[in-house]
Amino acid sequence: AQSVAQPEDQVNVAEGNPLTVKCTYSVSGNPYLFWYVQYPNRGLQFLLKYITGDNLVKGSYGFEAEFNKSQTSFHLKKPSALVSDSALYFCAVRDRGTGRRALTFGSGTRLQVQP
Amino acid sequence: GAGVSQSPSNKVTEKGKDVELRCDPISGHTALYWYRQSLGQGLEFLIYFQGNSAPDKSGLPSDRFSAERTGGSVSTLTIQRTQQEDSAVYLCASSLIEGNTGELFFGEGSRLTVL
Numbered sequence: 001a002q003s004v005a006q007p008e009d010q011v012n013v014a015e016g017n018p019l020t021v022k023c024t025y026s027v028s029g030n031p032y033l034f035w036y037v038q039y040p041n042r043g044l045q046f047l048l049k050y051i052t053g054d055n056l057v058k059g060s061y062g063f064e065a066e067f068n069k070s071q072t073s074f075h076l077k078k079p080s081a082l083v084s085d086s087a088l089y090f091c092a093v094r095d096r097g098t099g100r101r102a103l104t105f106g107s108g109t110r111l112q113v114q115p
Numbered sequence: 116g117a118g119v120s121q122s123p124s125n126k127v128t129e130k131g132k133d134v135e136l137r138c139d140p141i142s143g144h145t146a147l148y149w150y151r152q153s154l155g156q157g158l159e160f161l162i163y164f165q166g167n168s169a170p171d172k173s174g175l176p177s178d179r180f181s182a183e184r185t186g187g188s189v190s191t192l193t194i195q196r197t198q199q200e201d202s203a204v205y206l207c208a209s210s211l212i213e214g215n216t217g218e219l220f221f222g223e224g225s226r227l228t229v230l
Contacts, residue, residue, distance in 0.1 A: 006157075034218070043119070043206065043221035044158075090158060102148060102171060103219065107157035 002027045002095045006106035013081045014114050021076040021089050021109045023065075029097025033074040035065055038088040038108075047089075050074060061085070081113045117141075119222035121207050127228045128197055136192045136225045140209030147190050148210075148219060149182060153203040161205075164190065197229045 003026045013019045025031055035047040048059025055067040065076045074091060088110050092103040120139040128134050140147050149161040160174035164184040175181070179197075184190040194201055204226045208219035 036219075036221075041223075043223040044208075044219075046218050046220070049218060092158075101146060101165060102160045102163045102174070104160065105150070105158035 002031075002093050002098070002104045004091050004093050004104055004106035006089075006091055006109045008109050009107075010110045010112060012112045012114065015083050016080050019078050019081045019085070019111065019113070021091075021111060023074045023076065023091030023106060024072050025074060025091070025093040026072065027093060027095035027097075029095050031074075032094040032096060033065075033067060034092040034094075034103065035059065035063070035074075035076050036090045036092060036105075038090065040087070044090065047076070081111075083113050083115050086111055086113045119207055119209055119220055121205075121222035121225050123225055124223065125226045125228075127230065129230050130199060131196055133193065133195045134197055134227060136194075136205050136207075136227070138190045138192070138207030138222060140188065140190070140207070141220055144209035144211055144220070145187065146210045147184055148208045149190070149192050150206045150208065151203045152206055152224070156203075158206065161192070194227075197227075199229045202227055202229045 005024045033050040036044040037047050038044045047063050048057050050057045050067045058064045063078050065074050067074050088108050090108050091106040094103050122137045145166050147164045151159045162182045163171040179195045182192045204224040206221055206224045208221045210219050
């Protein structure tokens, strides 16, 4: 079975400060990992993914994430937060080995960036 | 089309009625997914279609839920004898399967309210 945990329901950060949104996963094999963002009253948008190779992945809007196999984590980071980054963020995983195509999503973390 | 299109965007129904939700995926995308987003619950996988293969129905919560995909394109999710706990946003997503690394493109969802 594949699962994702996002331990924080909400993260608050001041504009200009670095931000981190945490994600840990569980799969029986090796993972594909993803981050999606949902702005108010909008559908989910893809941010970035880890498939293989470099553990540090760069994505849209200046976001990046680091794959850590030993800690089974894939935390989302940004060096300097913007008010416009305020949204709901979802981490997702798919186990490469099972052949199951459906992503399993975490429960989401609301990011609030204060001016 | 340019993106995944879902209709209706909002549906209010009475308990016990049947509802149909429609998804029109991105042209050329062979994989189609339905997810359910309930308040504070994250995204719950419902069903996955891939080409002519048998769909993965493992996420459907009860036999009141069914879905079909006609001609490998448009999909309809049907909920029979709706219950109040069915109230949620139903999200459809599509993806390319060739070279697929799981990136999903989401519609804006159909918000279902069961009174």
